Amino acid sequence: MDKPWVEKYRPKTLDEIVGQDEIVKRLKKYVEKKSMPHLLFSGPPGVGKTTAALCLARDLFGENWRENFLELNASDERGIDVIRTKVKDFARTKPIGDVPFKIIFLDESDALTPDAQNALRRTMEKYSDVCRFILSCNYPSKIIPPIQSRCAIFRFSPLKKEDIAKKLKEIAEKEGLKLTESGLEAIIYVSEGDMRKAINVLQTAAALSEVIDDEIVYKVSSRARPEEVKKMMELALEGKFVEARDLLYKLMVEWGMSGEDILNQMFREINNLDIDERKKVELADAIGETDFRIVEGANERIQLSALLAKMALMGK
Numbered sequence: 590m591d592k593p594w595v596e597k598y599r600p601k602t603l604d605e606i607v608g609q610d611e612i613v614k615r616l617k618k619y620v621e622k623k624s625m626p627h628l629l630f631s632g633p634p635g636v637g638k639t640t641a642a643l644c645l646a647r648d649l650f651g652e653n654w655r656e657n658f659l660e661l662n663a664s665d666e667r668g669i670d671v672i673r674t675k676v677k678d679f680a681r682t683k684p685i686g687d688v689p690f691k692i693i694f695l696d697e698s699d700a701l702t703p704d705a706q707n708a709l710r711r712t713m714e715k716y717s718d719v720c721r722f723i724l725s726c727n728y729p730s731k732i733i734p735p736i737q738s739r740c741a742i743f744r745f746s747p748l749k750k751e752d753i754a755k756k757l758k759e760i761a762e763k764e765g766l767k768l769t770e771s772g773l774e775a776i777i778y779v780s781e782g783d784m785r786k787a788i789n790v791l792q793t794a795a796a797l798s799e800v801i802d803d804e805i806v807y808k809v810s811s812r813a814r815p816e817e818v819k820k821m822m823e824l825a826l827e828g829k830f831v832e833a834r835d836l837l838y839k840l841m842v843e844w845g846m847s848g849e850d851i852l853n854q855m856f857r858e859i860n861n862l863d864i865d866e867r868k869k870v871e872l873a874d875a876i877g878e879t880d881f882r883i884v885e886g887a888n889e890r891i892q893l894s895a896l897l898a899k900m901a902l903m904g905k
């Protein structure tokens with residue numbers, strides 16, 4: 590098996606990062622000045638937080654980057670004591686090269702409890718003359734204010750269509766794949782701004798075929814074509830409950846979609862339906878209700894059929 594493409598094609602310098610332009614610009618300033626504060630990276634998965642930290646380290650430290658960079662994962666390290674010990678060992682030796690500090694990257698820092706974060710804050714203070722911390726998290730609100738106020742905050746956003754397209758085209762070319770326009774659109778649809786997901790879908794599809802079109806993308810990602818989900822919703826709203834439910838079963842059985850996947854796609858299709866604003870509100874509410882019930886453990890098939898029934902009664 591090939592090396593995972595997310596690793597093989599991970600950018601090595603800040604210049605290779607696609608999108609996140611403002612962030613890259615700010616980080617380059619730190620490289621220029623060889624000086625930076627502690628940083629807090631927040632944002633959804635797979636949009637370049639870890640990559641940006643690695644690229645920053647490479648650009649800043651050059652060939653010595655490995656000696657000057659420590660990566661820890663807050664949810665793997667079995668608590669703050671282990672993190673503290675590792676930081677202490679790492680901070681004991683002087684940075685190698687002409688940059689006066691080392692970098693500690695702490696992934697999933699929002700997995701730490703507030704107490705653990707308080708302990709982390711003290712560790713950050715203790716070693717701040719020799720170490721800069723980069724904390725990565727999905728939600729900055731889960732980081733205690735005293736840490737937030739000690740960090741420069743960087744908010745990473747889901748990647749734009751064009752940015753994902755650029756990267757996928759580059760990989761397809763290097764791997765000798767034919768990525769069709771429909772295939773590219775489909776990967777963009779299923780990955781929802783997450784570059785890791787996009788690259789993984791491309792690699793999984795490439796294991797099955799040299800030509801990547803929408804058919805294969807929806808197959809490997811267990812997603813239905815958006816048109817099919819939309820059609821199911823339209824049938825229900827037109828009062829054709831049985832036809833809508835047949836299509837639902839087809840999505841679940843033939844495409845292997847979970848109830849949660851179907852609801853997510855239905856939610857995304859609301860805006861594409863030709864119904865008035867009030868109906869869209871009712872529909873979003875009904876989908877939310879069904880989602881809650883499924884999360885609580887109710888039968889998916891029954892809940893989704895009931896949702897279609899509700900839509901049939903709701904009408905267009």
Ligand SMILES: Nc1ncnc2c1ncn2[C@@H]1O[C@H](COP(=O)(O)OP(=O)(O)OP(=O)(O)O)[C@@H](O)[C@H]1O
Nearest residue numbers: 595598599606607634635636637638639640784785
């Ligand atoms: N902006 C980007 N430019 C180029 N490649 C990217 C970008 N964002 C993500 N990638 C690709 O996706 C993979 C995953 O990205 P990364 O590990 O940086 O995500 P992350 O934001 O740290 O996510 P998580 O919060 O899940 O750790 C990388 O190996 C890289 O190949």
